Amino acid sequence: MEDLAPDILRQRLLIEGFFTIDVDGATITRYFEELTSALSLRVYGTPTIFAPGGEGRAENQGYDAFIPLIDSGISLYVWSAKRFLSVIIFTCKNFDAERALTFTRDFFQMTKSAEQSF
Template sequence: MICPDIRRQRLIIEGFYELQTMDEHCVRNFLAGLTDHLGMTRIAETLVFSPDAVSDLHHGVGGFQAWAESGCSLYTWSASRFFTLDVYSCKAFDVARCVDFVCTQFNAQSFEVREV
């Protein structure tokens, strides 16, 4: 392992959300809730974005939350109601607790989890 003295934990959750809407407000609230739920330290305002106006490949809304411990990124695809969440941290976090929070918030019944 390269640089073993730096602790790193990465989790990717992908699935289908069953919310009525996935908009900027929803993404902002989700990332704030996840930050608190995992006990991370917010160091910047949440970045929320949508490539809709400039992309033929990706339509949806996404966001990034920077943490003192690292950060997380969320991407959604509105047509398929699909999401990808990438969580990266130098501080240990409980994977099962994170997955439970995500699936509850997104009402996700179909999802996959990968620890990298």
């Protein structure tokens, strides 16, 4: 992908995979708290967590969540029935991508995952 704004520092990490733990709103809040601490990222608000509660297709039920960072934000999407998640860490400062990946895999006890930095 062409870097259209090389003068703006951006680091992005996409992690997707299958998890084995039970995930609910409290789990997501704890993930955001522990991940931001592990990566030394500063938050300026509380997580926003949505669960469609039966609206839409059954296979897409789960959670959409976001935590605002001083230096951008983290989004998490959870498909409960499929036990699949996708997380995007987007910052305007550098962070340890390997640490983020290891933390996420361990936290969600992922059985299979893939990632892409960009």
